[in-house]
Amino acid sequence: MSALHPFSLLAIAAALPAFAWILPAPGGALATALVALGLTLTPGAGPGSTAGWSTPGRRPGFVTFRTALVSAAPFWLFLLLLHDVPTMVRMGLRITTMVASFVWLVAALSPDRLVEAMVARRWSLAMAYLFAATLSAVPILRARARRIVEAQRCRGLSPRGSVANRLRALRALALPLVLSALHEVDERTLALETRGLGTGVRRTPLAAPLDRTAERAGRWALLLLCLAALIWRLA
């Protein structure tokens, strides 16, 4: 799947949640959730590397599938506390579709290909970078959190045990994570600026991803299907 044009990946990841909310629940939402979860199992969907940015296609899809499930699970819990069971199922399936689509997109879409595709379509580089950096933030933060956990363990902090222990550990993990991320933002801004990100000149696409006619047609078809479903539901 990661060989698809980045815009096609974005279109699929946007269309699934749209269908989940438009189509009647629970049938429609169940179908979209299953498709989204199925996508997380496809080859090429794998979470980012440990070194700071995403590397699609490096890890088995099952990890992505598990990440999607684990990320969606708390929503089900809150829905159960707030609503009756039918509402929980309806909303839960829709939210699962959204979460699984996003997790799949982060795993399957490489930021450099997205930037190249957007630049080839004459988007501003800063906007393209902002978009791609948002997607690559998840694996970056995961990798950093892992390093902080290791460092804090070396200093005797145990993130396991009683609830009080875990809460203490959470504070010791969250604070360095947030502070280091903020510090890095400053330095990265300076580095990107000096490397020409803010020049306003049109970037030279080095390897613009191939956008096949069939894929373009597929994206239009998805949009038309969404509109048709919306009209059908509103009618």
Added chain:
Amino acid sequence: MKILGLDDVTFWYPATANPALENVSLDVAPGDIVALVGRGGAGASTLLLIAAGLAPRVTGGRLAGSVGRGGRAGIVLPTPWTQVSGMAFTVWDEVAFGPANLGWPVHEITRHVDRALERLEIAPLASRDPATLSGGELQRVIIAGILAMDPDLLVLDEPTAELDPEGARAVWRLVRSLAGEGKAVLLATSDVDALPDVADRIVWLEQGSVRAIGAPSLLAEDAMCEAGLGTTVAGLWRAAGLGAPYPLTVVDAVQRWR
């Protein structure tokens, strides 16, 4: 002709009352290698950010005085992992990130990137994922990324901090070679022992102000040694109670003994 001219520059970071730099004047011409030395907080990094055109434009803050630039500047910051674009899966692409942002034609980008990789002796790493590199290798990739943009003024903040001694020597050789081609280099380093062979001028910064500017022999003067900023040989000579003037390098010391 000047590549950089600072005239009575004072700079305040946002929401601070005290200036990080105060009344600094400095000229850098093509082919010059100017080294800033000072203790932590002396203002060297701030001066480099101003020279690179990033302060106050990107950092915010307020600048008084005037700054003149005669060409494009590129800065290498001390921590390589915060400078990777995050948008490249090979070293070649990472180095090409800057030149591509300048909108150069592909053949021009290729020429500059290949040359920069060769100069930093990292051509064999071209197809490697930057995520798999050591800190030293990554530092060289970042320097190559700036060099590939063909800056007129190269600004280096602790460029050898992540490098092993041989890597550091290679970078200093490169700096001399770039200056020989007419590039101006402004750098800050704590590797003062390398400066007698590298720098043309030393700028001693103290609490945001220029305390002295002079030839590398400044690094053997008593005041600098007392501040802990002299070369190791000069410091040892002074600590041993031997008389001034102190030798700057091992070669100087040997000649003095004879």
